[in-house]
Amino acid sequence: MSKKENILFTALALFASKGYDSTSTRQIAVEASVSEGLIFRHFGSKEGLLNAIIVHGISISQSYIQPILALNNPKEVIKRSIQLPLSVPGEDHEFWKLLYTLKWQRSEYEEGAFDSLRQKLTHAFRSLAYQNPELEAQLIEIYIDGLATEILLRKGDAQELTQLILNKYEL
Amino acid sequence: MSKKENILFTALALFASKGYDSTSTRQIAVEASVSEGLIFRHFGSKEGLLNAIIVHGISISQSYIQPILALNNPKEVIKRSIQLPLSVPGEDHEFWKLLYTLKWQRSEYEEGAFDSLRQKLTHAFRSLAYQNPELEAQLIEIYIDGLATEILLRKGDAQELTQLILNKYEL
DNA sequence: GTCTATACCAGGATAGAC
DNA sequence: GTCTATCCTGGTATAGAC
Numbered sequence: 009m010s011k012k013e014n015i016l017f018t019a020l021a022l023f024a025s026k027g028y029d030s031t032s033t034r035q036i037a038v039e040a041s042v043s044e045g046l047i048f049r050h051f052g053s054k055e056g057l058l059n060a061i062i063v064h065g066i067s068i069s070q071s072y073i074q075p076i077l078a079l080n081n082p083k084e085v086i087k088r089s090i091q092l093p094l095s096v097p098g099e100d101h102e103f104w105k106l107l108y109t110l111k112w113q114r115s116e117y118e119e120g121a122f123d124s125l126r127q128k129l130t131h132a133f134r135s136l137a138y139q140n141p142e143l144e145a146q147l148i149e150i151y152i153d154g155l156a157t158e159i160l161l162r163k164g165d166a167q168e169l170t171q172l173i174l175n176k177y178e179l
Numbered sequence: 180m181s182k183k184e185n186i187l188f189t190a191l192a193l194f195a196s197k198g199y200d201s202t203s204t205r206q207i208a209v210e211a212s213v214s215e216g217l218i219f220r221h222f223g224s225k226e227g228l229l230n231a232i233i234v235h236g237i238s239i240s241q242s243y244i245q246p247i248l249a250l251n252n253p254k255e256v257i258k259r260s261i262q263l264p265l266s267v268p269g270e271d272h273e274f275w276k277l278l279y280t281l282k283w284q285r286s287e288y289e290e291g292a293f294d295s296l297r298q299k300l301t302h303a304f305r306s307l308a309y310q311n312p313e314l315e316a317q318l319i320e321i322y323i324d325g326l327a328t329e330i331l332l333r334k335g336d337a338q339e340l341t342q343l344i345l346n347k348y349e350l
Numbered sequence: 351g352t353c354t355a356t357a358c359c360a361g362g363a364t365a366g367a368c
Numbered sequence: 369g370t371c372t373a374t375c376c377t378g379g380t381a382t383a384g385a386c
Contacts (some may be wrong), residue, residue: 010351011351011352012351027200027284027285029198029200029201030200032378032379032380033379033380033381034378034379034380042352042353043352043353043354044353044380044381045352045353045354045355045381045382045383046351046352046353047381048380048381048382049351049352050351053380053381054379054380054381105283108283109283109284111332112276112279112280112283112284112332113198113280113283113284114198115332118332118333140339140343143339143340143343144343146329146340147325147340147343147344149325150321150322150324150325150326150328150329150340151321151325153321153324153325153328154318154320154321154322154324154325155321157321157324158317158321161282161283161286161289162289168311168314169314169317169318169321172311172314172315172318173318176347181369182369182370183369203360203361203362204361204362204363205360205361205362213370213371214370214371214372215362215363215371216363216364216365216370216371216372216373217369217370217371218362218363219362219363219364220369220370221369224362224363225361225362225363
């Protein structure tokens, strides 16, 4: 791993656990075993470092949204969407925790990452003749957020909860 | 309004909009038109100020949870719980936004405010003979969080979404 | 690409007068 | 209770050498 990557992943871990503002570049440098100056050489500013993390994370997250977008069976789309939080690998949890934190802290980061998924869900509900496909899709997003909160914040096992929700849709 | 209260409400507004860490005591002092020293006289530290805000807010929030705890009809308990986010008066929105932000930022603040409500909901579902009352109660909490997010963060009108959820329980 | 040294500012907090 | 003035630390960021 290059020092640049090293800085990026160290910063991600610290931002996720203590928050962006209360993590100092000093600390990132120490934990990553690099000089503080190097952070600024590579990323320009602390904010630049944060952006690099987001960009990297978004591209990773596409990798588990893409497969759902490719599905044809509407029931399968709904099912896989609900299972999404459970299917995110542990190594990506830090990134998602950071993103959820930022969402509340700095509205700029309210994520468009899920826009395409919402559209897909809307279509799925429409083809299943639900009365209000848009709202139903929004509700699935609420489930995703809720399950993510359970997993990321309370470190709970969301398996049962996921199953309960799937049952409600007879999936 | 005393200067002390003035500091408290000004800080609440700033913390809610920009986050705790990136709001300086300097700024609070300016916006509240008091000297910076006064903040520390009254609250000891910036952290102390935050605590005062939380304590004040928690006591307010009891005022809309209490009425639900007093209900006897289980269906009514569920209904009113789901309507909770919609029923929170606009003037309390800032406080809730702050609390949701802190929840992700500093786990200490993961709120026990709703513990009693969760118990009440569990009983309600049990008396309605639901298979898994605990999980069902947890799901209602997810609805509450989701609706709160819609209202507080996206400033959306959660009326339709609330109705959709109520329909699912035939309420 | 990387480190060392350092500038410079803003943060929280305190002292002392009124 | 309140203000003014001030301290000190630690934050981000830059310069210059290797």
